[in-house]
Amino acid sequence: MFDEMLKAIFGRLTLEDFIHEPIMAGAGIGMVGALVTAIIAVTFFKRWKWLWKTWLTSLDPKKIGVMYIIVSVIMLLRGFADALLIRAQQVLNGSVELLNADHFQQIFSAHGSIMIFFVGMGIIFGIFNLIIPSQIGSRDVAFPFLNSVSFWLFAAGMIIINMPMVVGEFSTAGWLAYPPLSGLEYSPGVGVDYWIWALQISGIGSLLSGINFFVTIIKMRAPGMTLMKMPIFTWSVLMSVSLIMFAFPILTVTLGLLALDRTLGMHFFTSMAGGNPMMYVNLIWAWGHPEVYILVLPAFGIFSEIVATFSKKRIFGYTSMVIALVAIAILSFTVWLHHFFTMGAGADVNTFFGIMTMVIAIPTGVKVFNWIFTMYRGTVTFKTPMLWFMGFIATFTVGGLTGVMMSVPALDFQFHNSLFLVAHFHNMIVGGVLFGAFAAFAYWFPKFTGFTLNETLGKFAFWFWIVGFLLAFIPLYILGFMGATRRLDHYDPSMGWQGLFIVAGFGVMLIGIGVLFQLLQVAYSIWKRKANMVGNDPWDGRTLEWATTSPPPEYVFATIPTVTTRDAFWESKYGKKKHVEPEYEDIWLPKNSGAGIIIGLFAMTFGAAVVWHMWWLVIVAFIAIVVTIIIKLSDDEPDYKLSAAKVAKHELHAKLKLQEKTV
Amino acid sequence: MTRAEELVAIHEKKTLGFWIYLMTDCVLFAALFATFAVLKNATAGGPGGSEVFDLPFVLVETFVLLTSSFTIGMALLASVRGFKKQTFFWLFATFALGVVFLSMELYEFMVLIGEGHGPQQSAFLSSYFTLVATHGIHIAVGLLWMAVVIVRLWRHNFKQTDINRLALLGLFWHFLDVIWIFIFSFVYLIGGMA
Numbered sequence: 095m096f097d098e099m100l101k102a103i104f105g106r107l108t109l110e111d112f113i114h115e116p117i118m119a120g121a122g123i124g125m126v127g128a129l130v131t132a133i134i135a136v137t138f139f140k141r142w143k144w145l146w147k148t149w150l151t152s153l154d155p156k157k158i159g160v161m162y163i164i165v166s167v168i169m170l171l172r173g174f175a176d177a178l179l180i181r182a183q184q185v186l187n188g189s190v191e192l193l194n195a196d197h198f199q200q201i202f203s204a205h206g207s208i209m210i211f212f213v214g215m216g217i218i219f220g221i222f223n224l225i226i227p228s229q230i231g232s233r234d235v236a237f238p239f240l241n242s243v244s245f246w247l248f249a250a251g252m253i254i255i256n257m258p259m260v261v262g263e264f265s266t267a268g269w270l271a272y273p274p275l276s277g278l279e280y281s282p283g284v285g286v287d288y289w290i291w292a293l294q295i296s297g298i299g300s301l302l303s304g305i306n307f308f309v310t311i312i313k314m315r316a317p318g319m320t321l322m323k324m325p326i327f328t329w330s331v332l333m334s335v336s337l338i339m340f341a342f343p344i345l346t347v348t349l350g351l352l353a354l355d356r357t358l359g360m361h362f363f364t365s366m367a368g369g370n371p372m373m374y375v376n377l378i379w380a381w382g383h384p385e386v387y388i389l390v391l392p393a394f395g396i397f398s399e400i401v402a403t404f405s406k407k408r409i410f411g412y413t414s415m416v417i418a419l420v421a422i423a424i425l426s427f428t429v430w431l432h433h434f435f436t437m438g439a440g441a442d443v444n445t446f447f448g449i450m451t452m453v454i455a456i457p458t459g460v461k462v463f464n465w466i467f468t469m470y471r472g473t474v475t476f477k478t479p480m481l482w483f484m485g486f487i488a489t490f491t492v493g494g495l496t497g498v499m500m501s502v503p504a505l506d507f508q509f510h511n512s513l514f515l516v517a518h519f520h521n522m523i524v525g526g527v528l529f530g531a532f533a534a535f536a537y538w539f540p541k542f543t544g545f546t547l548n549e550t551l552g553k554f555a556f557w558f559w560i561v562g563f564l565l566a567f568i569p570l571y572i573l574g575f576m577g578a579t580r581r582l583d584h585y586d587p588s589m590g591w592q593g594l595f596i597v598a599g600f601g602v603m604l605i606g607i608g609v610l611f612q613l614l615q616v617a618y619s620i621w622k623r624k625a626n627m628v629g630n631d632p633w634d635g636r637t638l639e640w641a642t643t644s645p646p647p648e649y650v651f652a653t654i655p656t657v658t659t660r661d662a663f664w665e666s667k668y669g670k671k672k673h674v675e676p677e678y679e680d681i682w683l684p685k686n687s688g689a690g691i692i693i694g695l696f697a698m699t700f701g702a703a704v705v706w707h708m709w710w711l712v713i714v715a716f717i718a719i720v721v722t723i724i725i726k727l728s729d730d731e732p733d734y735k736l737s738a739a740k741v742a743k744h745e746l747h748a749k750l751k752l753q754e755k756t757v
Numbered sequence: 758m759t760r761a762e763e764l765v766a767i768h769e770k771k772t773l774g775f776w777i778y779l780m781t782d783c784v785l786f787a788a789l790f791a792t793f794a795v796l797k798n799a800t801a802g803g804p805g806g807s808e809v810f811d812l813p814f815v816l817v818e819t820f821v822l823l824t825s826s827f828t829i830g831m832a833l834l835a836s837v838r839g840f841k842k843q844t845f846f847w848l849f850a851t852f853a854l855g856v857v858f859l860s861m862e863l864y865e866f867m868v869l870i871g872e873g874h875g876p877q878q879s880a881f882l883s884s885y886f887t888l889v890a891t892h893g894i895h896i897a898v899g900l901l902w903m904a905v906v907i908v909r910l911w912r913h914n915f916k917q918t919d920i921n922r923l924a925l926l927g928l929f930w931h932f933l934d935v936i937w938i939f940i941f942s943f944v945y946l947i948g949g950m951a
Binding site for chain 1: 760763766769770771773774777778780781782784785788789791792795796799800801876877878879880881883884886887901905909916918
């Protein structure tokens, strides 16, 4: 009787689920400890009201963007810690008992899932939020409240994926959880459910965000900015969010079907009653391949802006850049089967997907050449963003070439599931997306703070990163050739792999030093910010986001600029143009709303309740979400007015401050 | 831009955004249709479509839903012209038809499950139940939305924002109708062939 009651309330949660082995328990305690410390600190300094009003309930995309980036950086550190453990395990190879097989599997599953969903996606959405509105000459995104909901769903997913460190266990089925291993029969615990709901909830946030930015770019560009006058970064984001719109619904379905299999005992992907595990693999990669382009296209855009700015030249081949972006976006839906040539789809099917994969390398190659030609005969200055760009070109090209090698189905039978593949996609994602994010961070940091990052520390960070990166991943190509498969928690010493694993481990440690330098760089730059104060336009920028003050006011533009050419800001600086005295007008901005964080909180509750089978809580959380949405949408006055007089006053103040700074 | 112009622009953005949302929903259904197509014959010794589908019953269901698409169109036209009583009449009619449709679908499910042909029996039944129920859940959401719109139109006496919302609801409802036509054709007619 008592047991049944407990079961009704707590589902399958028992006290034993809180007990973990030492490493995981340490991480869990550390995480909870950090959270408690943060809460105590906020309470002690009486900053709750400030936190709630200026950050948590803010609908300002600049604030939301910063929150995305903070969450992503924390997750990057978590994912990096996982990587350290994976490497340490493979270096030691059982000579010291570090992780057992089960824990090792949880760690590589968490590493992949977190790095893609909560680092990669978080970073790109952070950058979209910070840059896109001002770069297209707009004050806000199309749907400010939806933007807040997207962020809080992302945060909810982030919390769910970290819950296993405290209660229960994480999935052991890899970052894409292939069935039948991820099915109920072989993974009866809560791990895969955690994985499903963390991704499902943050994935819905991503989809909503994708729609939001698509409408923003289509509908809210400054007058005169036709599609072919948009900055390349905006183009890359437009393509990236188009891919989100087409790909993420497939992820929603795939995760949903796996959840139905696991929760309601259906047979989509089981190996009995007619289920078809290979259908899962097809579906997940029909989302998964576009996903890598969702992440990397914005990085292409970032590098296009940076290389033009630091070469003091227009981007070479603007039209071909745009065509390449569109071509990559379309082709990215025609290559998914190259992730499983070994499935046995037959020679004809494999040939088609092999050729399409080679074809998609062409527009990517076009972009690489365009970037190099942009530098050609330019006045190039090698500031940190430019160093990341150079690192990107080198590593990304290596990654691209190994990708073309794997696109040959016959060769792929050798490379499949080997460390060669692992080296390849880290080359693309670290060298492409992460280097892009670091470049963007250094490039746009002064835009939002008014001071630049310390160059010396930035250069140290870069060199440790790039050397460490090559040492960490080039050995994996060789190991792959030697037959080492991915996800090994031990191997026979007679294979002769250990030396290369030690080199790779050493590389990861160098990356670690690079990361420390980055953290130091941010802390030091903030501490010594007086020394690095710069004007509104520190890099001699080309695009509209540099046309406002740095940091920009909440309304971004006092008067919306009119665009006549590409590189609109550059033209307004150096082109022939009459000075027009600005005419200020009333500006309407969205009011703060707590509904976003409340929806996120209930979504998190919903996810966790499904994982633990607490059905009453599932219903309560669901109803709470619906009610919150109805209440929020019934508010007919979501905006407040900033009068023209106030805008004028603010602008004058900013002008005086700038004069002070430059004198 | 004056505030009035801005409000029009906001509505335009919402309309475009809603269209895009519908297209993403279309992709979602496409994935479910693909799943059904793959698993259609995976009956695992259980019944196939021809044995469990009651086509005349589904035909009635279809006509109920198609009629509701007509009635919500009428409600939309009436609301734009400011015919308040007519708007409410057509909205109530739509709501009632939606409820009838949903009840019929639930009844169909209950009968199948009662006969032991629940979604756990075979991959075919899993995909059938999931596809049709996903549509049904959308209809339920539509009904909830419709209830909110009716209350708001009543309380706020046909504010422009509520009329705009009704227009979006209309899009949603028609979209679900189109999806149902595909379900009827592919799941019930083709999937139900012996």
